[in-house]
Amino acid sequence: MDGLYYFLKGYVYQKVLKLIRDEVAHVEDIWKDPIICGCVLRTNRGLPCAHELKMDILVGSPMPLEDIHVFWKKLNMIPEKFVNRTGYNFNDEIQRVVAKFDSCIDGDASLRVIQQLKDISRPSEISGVAPEAKVRTRGRPTLGDY
Structure with a gap:
């Protein structure tokens, strides 16, 4: 069987x-x-x-x-290899970003661009802080809130 x-x-x-x-x-x-x-x-x-x-x-x-x-049926959780079916050349776009970064005079703007690129390329190392806990503004406070 x-x-x-x-x-x-x-x-x-x-x-x-x-x-x-x-x-x-x-x-x-x-x-x-x-x-x-x-x-x-x-x-x-x-x-x-x-x-x-x-x-x-x-x-x-x-x-x-x-x-x-x-x-x-179960879903297949193994990601497939990326295949560019659009015909769009991503390398040209990356070269434009690099050229724009090199021509940037403002140091703060270049640091912001670097931080955004790090967040995209390495999401596990994001330097952001966790959002604050929501403060309850309605209703009667419970004993644990004092």
């Missing part, structure tokens, strides 16, 4: 595997009378119902991932 879930492990949530496992338990009832199925799991949750699972079990093939509704 583990072969039934071969394509699903790691791509769908554990709850889906549990729901399908529970539905496989109903397959034995469907062997006798296919009308009993009712396709509740398919209509309510977008998952294969007992009579569909019966066919996969008979053939002995794993359940395809396409049978699972998109809602139940």
Whole structure:
């Protein structure tokens, strides 16, 4: 029975595997009378119902991932490699920023530009301070506020 879930492990949530496992338990009832199925799991949750699972079990093939509704699939958290599909040349824009920075006479303006570029390139090293806690201005103060 583990072969039934071969394509699903790691791509769908554990709850889906549990729901399908529970539905496989109903397959034995469907062997006798296919009308009993009712396709509740398919209509309510977008998952294969007992009579569909019966066919996969008979053939002995794993359940395809396409049978699972998109809602139940896990997101891929691995970022894809950036591909510039716009045709825009970012290097030209960077060269313009460097030229503007070199021609800048004001020292304060150049420091602000450097700080903004650091914030963009290294967000873990942002020198900003955390926002202050909100002060409650309405209502009666609680005992802990005194």
